[in-house]
Amino acid sequence: QQPVQSPQAVILREGEDAVINCSSSKALYSVHWYRQKHGEAPVFLMILLKGGEQKGHEKISASFNEKKQQSSLYLTASQLSYSGTYFCGTEGIGDDKIIFGKGTRLHILP
Amino acid sequence: ETGVTQSPTHLIKTRGQQVTLRCSSQSGHNTVSWYQQALGQGPQFIFQYYREEENGRGNFPPRFSGLQFPNYSSELNVNALELDDSALYLCASSPDSSPLLSEQYFGPGTRLTVT
Numbered sequence: 346q347q348p349v350q351s352p353q354a355v356i357l358r359e360g361e362d363a364v365i366n367c368s369s370s371k372a373l374y375s376v377h378w379y380r381q382k383h384g385e386a387p388v389f390l391m392i393l394l395k396g397g398e399q400k401g402h403e404k405i406s407a408s409f410n411e412k413k414q415q416s417s418l419y420l421t422a423s424q425l426s427y428s429g430t431y432f433c434g435t436e437g438i439g440d441d442k443i444i445f446g447k448g449t450r451l452h453i454l455p
Numbered sequence: 456e457t458g459v460t461q462s463p464t465h466l467i468k469t470r471g472q473q474v475t476l477r478c479s480s481q482s483g484h485n486t487v488s489w490y491q492q493a494l495g496q497g498p499q500f501i502f503q504y505y506r507e508e509e510n511g512r513g514n515f516p517p518r519f520s521g522l523q524f525p526n527y528s529s530e531l532n533v534n535a536l537e538l539d540d541s542a543l544y545l546c547a548s549s550p551d552s553s554p555l556l557s558e559q560y561f562g563p564g565t566r567l568t569v570t
Contacts, residue, residue, distance in 0.1 A: 347497075379561075385563065386459075386545065386561035386562055386563050386564060387498065387545070387547075387561045388561070389558035389559060389560070392557070392558065400557070400558070432497045432498070434497070434498075441503075441510075441511040442500045442503070442511050442512075442513055443500060444500065445490075445497030445498050445499070445500075446497050447495070447496055447497050448495075448496070448497050
């Protein structure tokens with residue numbers, strides 16, 4: 346079951362904040378966040394694990410609500426370099442693979 | 456430390472043909488995963504190899520097969536190409552035997568077009 350991301354797209358001005366949400370219908374073991382710029386490879390942002398452990402870049406903030414099978418990625422004081430498509434990937438409990446959502450396109454205006 | 460590299464960058468094939476895509480993992484990484492990314496979609500998991508053994512597979516038919524070599528480089532083979540196989544194929548390596556618990560380093564991808 347592919348996770349659902351919202352919003353599908355968002356346009357911000359530099360310095361504004363954004364929240365990207367990821368929701369699954371399955372009980373999750375982990376949530377993974379990646380950013381992909383046009384024509385480039387996805388780049389790792391963060392992993393959030395059931396139980397509260399997180400691994401990721403210091404400047405990235407995210408949450409994982411295990412009961413609701415939801416995760417949110419928080420982008421504060423956005424910079425031009427934040428532009429790109431953000432993908433969440435979910436691992437269901439008992440699964441051995443990550444299923445990615447369709448992505449959220451983020452465009453930052455100067 | 457070199458990153459993940461893939462070859463070729465672009466490829467055009469005819470329906471029914473076979474194709475081999477190659478991936479060189481980041482130094483020290485023993486796990487590689489392959490993904491198919493259609494335009495405007497997220498990456499779809501094809502399969503994963505850990506120390507030369509297949510370690511997980513997504514919902515792709517058997518005509519998608521792979522190999523991982525002792526130096527941890529990898530190949531993705533697709534037989535009997537179909538038009539829907541047109542996509543960006545990404546490989547990703549990770550340093551852990553449990554890549555689901557660690558970050559994956561993606562290569563730049565191979566853009567396959569099937570006509």
